[in-house]
Amino acid sequence: MSEAHSNNLAHHFETMEQQKQASSLGMWLFLVQEVMFFGGLFLGYVVYRSMYHDAFIAGSHLLNVKLGAFNTVVLIGSSLTIAFSVRAGQLGRNRQILGWLAATLVLGAVFLGVKGVEYAHKYHEHLMPGPHFHYDAAQHSAGAHVDTEAVDPHKVELFVSFYFAMTGLHATHMIIGIGLIVWLMVKAARRRFSSDYYAPVEVFGLYWHFVDIVWIFLFPLLYLIGRH
C-alpha cells in the first residue's frame, strides 16, 4: 500500500481514505454546532419579529436591498469558486487550487467591503444601537406599508441590534475564512496537495459553503420580508 507511506497520513489512521472521511465528518459535526450557534439568533429574531411586527418592518426599510442583493450574488459566486478549488484538489492540480482560492479571497473581500459601506452608512445616520441611536420615521422608513410614525423607536433599535449581531457574527466567520484561505494558498503554492491529500481544501470548502447558507437566510429575513 503506497499510501500507507504518505507523509500526510497521521499515524492513528489506517488509510488516506479513512483519514479523509474522518476530517469530513469532523467538519460536518462542527457545522452542526454552528447551526445551533446561529440558530439561537435566528430564533430570537423570529420571536421578536412576531411581537414587534411593525417596528421590524420599519427596521428592514433601513437596509439597502440593492447592496444586500449584490452581496448575495458575490457570496454565492464565492461558493462556486471554492467548489472549483475543491474540484481542482480532487484532481491534484495545485495551480488551479491556488487560482480558485484567490478568486474566493477576492469575492470574500468584496462582500466584507460592501458590508463595511453599509455599517458606515448606519453609523453616519445614527442608526448604531446605543445612546446615539436616533430613528426618524419620515427620513428612514419612507414607503413602508405600516404606520412607522406610531412605532416605538426602541423596538426599531432592537431590530438594528439583531441586524448587527447576526451580520456581525456572519462577517466574523468570513474574516476567519479569509485567514484560512491565505493559509491554504501558501500550502497550494508549495504544491502540498495531491489527489490523495486535499482534505484541508475540502473541509474549508464545507465551512465556506456553510457561511454562504447562513447569508442565504439572513438576506431575506433582514432585508426582504418587510419590503412589500
Added chain:
Amino acid sequence: MAYTGQHVTSIRTYVTVFLCLMALTALTVWVAFMDLGFMNTIVAMTIAVIKALLVVLIFMHLKDNPKVLWIAAGGAAVWLAIMMSFTLADYLTRPASYLGGW
C-alpha cells in the same frame, strides 16, 4: 453505499447550480416587492430552503457522501426544527395582544 470520495462533479453541474441560485435570488427579490400578506414570509423562506438544499447537496457534495454525513446534516435540521417549533408553539399561542403579526 460505498464511499465515493473521489467522485468529481462536472463543471457544467456546478455552473448550472450556480445559475439556479442566481435565478432564485432574483425571484426572491422580485417577490419581496409584491404584497402577498403573510405569504411573503412563507415564499421567502421556501426559496431560501431550496437554495440551501442546492448548496448542501451539490456544492457540499452531500449527495455523493456516505450516510453518516447525512445523519450529521439531518441532525442539525431536526434539532433546529425542535428549537424553533417548541418555542413558537409557546409564543404563537399567546393572546393576540402579545403578537404584532407577520
